[in-house]
Amino acid sequence: MLMVKAIVRPEKVGVVLSELADAGFPSVTKIDVAGRGKQRGVRVGDVYYDELPKTLLLFVIQDEDKDDLVKLIMKNAKTGEKGAFGDGKIFICPVEEAYTVSSATKEL
Template sequence: MLMIKAILRPQKVTNVLSELSDAGFPAVTKFSVVGRGKQRGVKVGDIYYDEIPKEMLLIVVNDEDKDDVVNIIAKNAKTGEKGAFGDGKIFIVPVEQAYTISSGKAGL
């Protein structure tokens, strides 16, 4: 199993979630975060913003589903703006075990 962590622009999340659900991946945890990437924030006029609002999605999938989920997220989160910073980042980490609390069953 793998956990896919995706940090996205807030305006892209609805479409990403819809496409994931349509593809058979409805189980997602979403929360609001702030941060900055390599660009170290954004300067607009005289104002510097070093905490940019983003959304983080957490999705645990079987190993064989990784590429499908990553491709869905990347395709639907991209703005398409040439040289655009801030479209997001996807991280993939191993998950040793998962348990459903109500049933006590192991696995997804």
């Protein structure tokens, strides 16, 4: 199993989750976060925004589903704006074990 952590722009979350659900990936944990990348924030006029709002999406999937999930996230989270930065990041981590709390069963 793998955990996929996707950081995306808040305005893209709806379309990303809709497309993933339609493709058979309905399970998600969604967390509102703030952060910055290499650009170190953004300046708009005289105002400097050190951190920008983002949404963290967490998925636990079977290894063989990784490529499909990542492609769908990248396709639907990208803004397409020329020179745009801050569209997001995707991280993949191994999951050694997972348990369902209500039934105390181990996920395979």
